[in-house]
Amino acid sequence: ACRRVPSEQRQLAHEDVASGLTLLGLQCMIDPPRSEAIKAVHQCRTAGISVKMITGDHLLTAKAIAGQVGIGSAGSSGAELVAVSGRDIDRLSDAELSNEAERAAVFARVAPEQKLRLVQALQARGHVVAMTGDGVNDAPALKQADIGIAMGISGTDVAKGAADMLLTDDNFASIEAAVEEGRNVSANLTKFIVWTLPTNFGEGLVLLAAILMGVALPILPVQVLYINMFTALLLGLFLVFEPKEHDLMELPPRDPKMPLMTGALMLRIAQVTLVMLVGTFGLFLWEQERGASLAEARTAAINVIVMVETFYLFSCRSLTRSMFSVGVFSNRWLLIGVTAMMASQLAITYAPMANRLFHTAPLAWDVWVRVIAIGALAYAVVELEKWIRFRLHRRQLPAAHKNKPS
Secondary structure, three states, X not given: OEOOOOOOOOOOOHHHHOOOOEOOOOOOOOOOOOHHHHHHHHHHHHOOOOOOEEOOOOHHXXXXXXXXXXXXOHHHHOOOOOEEEHHHHHOOOHHHHHHHHHHOOEEEOOOHHHHHHXXXXXXXXXXXXXXXXXXXXXXXXXXXXXXXXXXXXXXXHHHHHHOOEEEOOOOHHHHHHHXXXXXXXXXXXXXXXXXXXXXXXXXXHHHHHHHHHOOOOOOOHHHHHHHHHHXXXXXXXXXXXXXXXXXXXXXOXXXXXXXXXXXXXXHHHHHHHHHHHHHXXXXXXXXHHOOOOHHHHHHHHHHHHHHHHHHHHHHOOOOOOOHHHHOOOOOHHHHHHHHXXXXXXXXXXXXXHHHHHHOOOOOOHHHHHHHHHHHHHHHHHHHHHHHHXXXXXXXXXXXXXXXXXX
16 A cells, blocks of 8 residues: 655654555465375374464464364364464463363464463373474473474574474474384384294293203204394394385374283284294104104204294284285395295205204205194284184174264
8 A cells, every 4th residue: 555745755654654545455475384284184183193283373374274284173073173372371270271272273372381381281181292393482392292393494493402303394294204104113113022022932931841841952052042143133124124004094192001012912922932832842752753863853843943933924014914915025125034044944954064063954855844834823823813803803893883972
């Protein structure tokens, strides 16, 4: 807008432009949200992560942006977007703020001390809180949050110092990607632990059973060392490279108080340990009864342990689904490791130098049939247990929906 004034007038007061202006036009500016941010918010919501906006902008502006990216939308909770201003927060007690922080999705015109109160209120409800910020005034809230996330480009040094993690690209989608990667690391670590424990338990129980029964040891210390070193290197290591399962971000967040080893996983470990114990010790005694030498019986025992580990490894690629549902060839590194492990087993069984070093002996083909059968039995037991749990879970879902209050 403009207003003509006499050319000789050298100074302008506020009164000169308070009225009598001529409209020239309107200029609008917009900073649209990134498309990847909209997708990331949706994926977070699917993963059971509640995304809330805390901003110093006007309430209407904050609600508009939140609606565009899907924060607090009707699709996530079936309710209308709830927004709270900083003035409203000042009037709330800590108990009232805890309830409001749970209900609302947008907080506008928020002061630095109010950000800290909001983080504390959500933590009081038992939530694990991740807080993003870039300014000096965000530092207290970043420090209080369970995971403080500072902007790596636009963030101040104070905010970066208070944060636990930096976003090098200042992109919200990177947070969702970090959550997904963290879930995959946690899942693969659990898979490795579930896979490796039966080996340790099985070996120990085999030796204990031999001592209690007063018979020769089915496996010697040098053979135990070989099994532990080579299987960890060629099998367990490549389980870490297992690709993400397709429903990884559809699962609810894991309760921090929940133990890593659940009752179901402990039962699975016990099942595989039992198969390894009975299969290894049983075949060791069986081969001796058939006239095999002690070295041949021990070689059969070694191969049973490794074969059970190998078959069980394929089952551990998913703790809830079959290997065929995740893709037999999706982890080529694991297939390379299994191939190398089988080559190592053939070498320790038939190579003369390895026979002398590890006190082994060549095996006949019919022994391999029994060895492979025991390994396949371990795989079948675990897959049957998965199938039973899947069927029970499917039966419980309709019952839960039927009993759910409307």
